[in-house]
């Protein structure tokens with residue numbers, strides 16, 4: 009069960025717990041992760057990895073080759089934090105106001121470094137190992153930027169893998185799920201162009217307010233009336249903006265929606281319905297409406313073969329019944345999905361624990377990554393490397 013304990017001393021594991029806490033104290037946001045990337049680069053170089061920095065900004069890849077095989081795999085960790093105030097009071101709480109590692113990316117980085125250290129010398133494999141450290145997962149831009157900067161042409165991978173901690177399920181539990189695993193996300197922007205005027209003379213205006221009120225209601229019917237029960241989607245209106253004072257009818261009104269789906273077909277269906285609703289409202293109210301959809305990330309789909317491979321590799325690490333193949337449906341988004349559009353692979357979850365502390369949701373000001381996962385997570389990476397590059 010505890011390969012780390014078997015092969016390495018606890019004090020060595022403790023060094024990675026300290027490193028995780030050090031990263032936790034100095035969170036960096038979005039694509040601006042120079043200090044975290046520097047720590048990662050320095051560690052990898054000191055263990056003999058070939059380190060390539062500045063890929064799509066502060067992204068980096070550590071490469072290690074062993075044996076003669078031409079096979080190669082990529083393991084990815086994310087490095088960025090969130091723009092929120094940490095409410096924890098422990099010694100390793102964030103030292104920077106308004107920034108917090110509330111998604112555990114500090115832990116994912118430490119896990120991959122702990123694995124890197126073990127894979128450098130004490131563990132054998134045959135092939136090329138590419139360790140991918142990406143910024144800006146939360147902004148859903150980091151993976152794409154690294155790919156646009158030639159990630160997979162410079163470091164070809166036959167398969168790629170990533171993991172995320174999952175609070176609310178017990179430590180020692182994993183979810184390795186084939187097929188759609190995380191949702192596609194798009195931002196939809198709607199802008200109504202009416203004709204403003206005096207609040208006392210609405211007959212001389214084209215008021216955008218009744219239009220936006222009606223749109224808000226009509227959009228709710230897409231999920232409830234147009235989608236079947238097995239077509240998973242979430243449509244949320246996150247912003248509505250119109251008007252300034254009580255006696256002016258504004259020219260325009262606008263809103264932003266978040267649309268999440270687990271398949272391109274459902275996404276297309278929703279987009280088609282949005283288009284029909286918007287054009288119908290133009291006719292009904294005599295306004296013009298612009299509708300813009302921006303895809304932030306596609307659905308994350310695990311390939312069958314690589315998912316099966318991960319299950320096989322992880323089996324020896326997990327007690328019977330704790331290696332799950334189906335988790336709770338998650339409509340959150342992950343930008344590793346972009347990488348999986350180019351290379352087959354698998355993204356899986358490790359339970360962060362239950363209860364008030366380790367069960368606390370990610371993106372919550374009281375969240376913290378469970379340091380116990382550093383050992384288990386690095387065990388997982390070592391097994392996957394051994395299984396894929398043997």
Ligand SMILES: [Zn+2]
Nearest residue numbers: 111146370371
């Ligand atoms: Zn997050």
Ligand SMILES: [Zn+2]
Nearest residue numbers: 111112113172
């Ligand atoms: Zn995350």
